[in-house]
Amino acid sequence: MVKVIDLPDRELLYGHKACPGCAAGTIARLILKVTGERTFLAYPASCLSTVTSIYPQMAFAVPSFTAPFPATGAVLSGMAAAVKAKRMQDVTVLGMAGDGGTADIGLQALSGAVERGDKIFYVCYDNEAYMNTGVQRSSLTPFGATTTTSPAGKRGVKKNMFEILIAHRIPYCATASIAHTADFLAKVEKARNTDGPSFLHVLAPCPTGWGFPSDQTMAIGRLAVETGLWFLAEYEGGRVKMNLAPKNFKPVQEYLGLQKRFKHLGAAEWALIEGQRDREWADMRRKWGF
Amino acid sequence: MPKPAVSVFQYPRTATEMPCGPYAKAGVIVETNAGWRISRPVIAAARCVRCQQCWLICPDGAIDRTGESYAVDYNFCKGCGLCARECPAKAITMAKEDGQGE
Numbered sequence A: 001m002v003k004v005i006d007l008p009d010r011e012l013l014y015g016h017k018a019c020p021g022c023a024a025g026t027i028a029r030l031i032l033k034v035t036g037e038r039t040f041l042a043y044p045a046s047c048l049s050t051v052t053s054i055y056p057q058m059a060f061a062v063p064s065f066t067a068p069f070p071a072t073g074a075v076l077s078g079m080a081a082a083v084k085a086k087r088m089q090d091v092t093v094l095g096m097a098g099d100g101g102t103a104d105i106g107l108q109a110l111s112g113a114v115e116r117g118d119k120i121f122y123v124c125y126d127n128e129a130y131m132n133t134g135v136q137r138s139s140l141t142p143f144g145a146t147t148t149t150s151p152a153g154k155r156g157v158k159k160n161m162f163e164i165l166i167a168h169r170i171p172y173c174a175t176a177s178i179a180h181t182a183d184f185l186a187k188v189e190k191a192r193n194t195d196g197p198s199f200l201h202v203l204a205p206c207p208t209g210w211g212f213p214s215d216q217t218m219a220i221g222r223l224a225v226e227t228g229l230w231f232l233a234e235y236e237g238g239r240v241k242m243n244l245a246p247k248n249f250k251p252v253q254e255y256l257g258l259q260k261r262f263k264h265l266g267a268a269e270w271a272l273i274e275g276q277r278d279r280e281w282a283d284m285r286r287k288w289g290f
Numbered sequence B: 001m002p003k004p005a006v007s008v009f010q011y012p013r014t015a016t017e018m019p020c021g022p023y024a025k026a027g028v029i030v031e032t033n034a035g036w037r038i039s040r041p042v043i044a045a046a047r048c049v050r051c052q053q054c055w056l057i058c059p060d061g062a063i064d065r066t067g068e069s070y071a072v073d074y075n076f077c078k079g080c081g082l083c084a085r086e087c088p089a090k091a092i093t094m095a096k097e098d099g100q101g102e
Ligand SMILES: Cc1ncc(C[n+]2csc(CCOP(=O)(O)OP(=O)(O)O)c2C)c(N)n1
Pocket: A045, A046, A047, A048, A068, A069, A070, A097, A098, A099, A100, A101, A102, A127, A129, A130, A131, A132, A133, A138
């Protein structure tokens, strides 16, 4: 269990240019507090690279590598091989990528690295669209959300990365929310201590792309879980544990109604989304028995 | 305050001073973000219960918990208001920015 008081005061990510209230900023900053100075970091083209690595600025204070958009998993494999060859001890090979860089173009490289069993810790910070390039839809954009490439709202549903990783029989994978910070930190620590590949999928509310005021990032994150539109679970030793299973969900409009990207939706779409949610949860309960 | 600071960066003046290859030094900050703020968080030390919540969640890591009372690094705080909104003791208020930076 991570104790907040024990986290180092030294900032390993500082002075970055992320929008005010950016959850990805908190996520990256806290992960580095857990993994520490002995971290080798790779991240692909994404908000995270755009806001940290603007020559000569380098907001990460750990050795890091800006990977090509599809390549994070492969780059991490290379780093893990180097760590092994040099017999380095106590280092974390960490990847942090967006939803596009993970679930779309980076999926193949991630799958390869996990299948090879490389000792890497891969984080997907999920702001649910291609944000740094101006809000285009990804396969992790949720149903109904407006982006510049889904102006009337996305039709398809959000891809389930958790299950894709489980299908690899990965030693450890989990979903998390930055608004549930203790749960998030505990998972970061477990993931980085895993002997083999680990994967963490963190919901990262994005004031700019989702359309909400910058002081509501945590409130939105909490509502995603309370409305059942995001879930907190982990897969370990071949079993899934649901970390939080709300007895009753809040109405989805409490979450959707606060964000511009869902503003065009009305009662009919809310009912549709609620129906999807209830089917998903029934399915999860059946599969994972909680 | 134990926070990283802006360092003086000597930009290359000639081609021979350009970095050799696509790499650069880590942990280099060349400018502050203070100019982004339209309001600034002010912590009332008397109300603060030192719960660390603001320190934990600040996307910019701009809160310092090491001193006698919690303090904000106004060079890098962007004024997002998250700390004020999440503070359980209501110890942080957002004041109109006076444009003075630090
Ligand atoms: C092969 C390739 N295609 C397209 C791009 C342009 N590009 C850079 S980042 C990006 C989207 C990133 O989205 P995501 O991974 O979700 O990260 P975010 O910006 O949301 O943090 C795109 C399309 C690229 N750099 N390389």
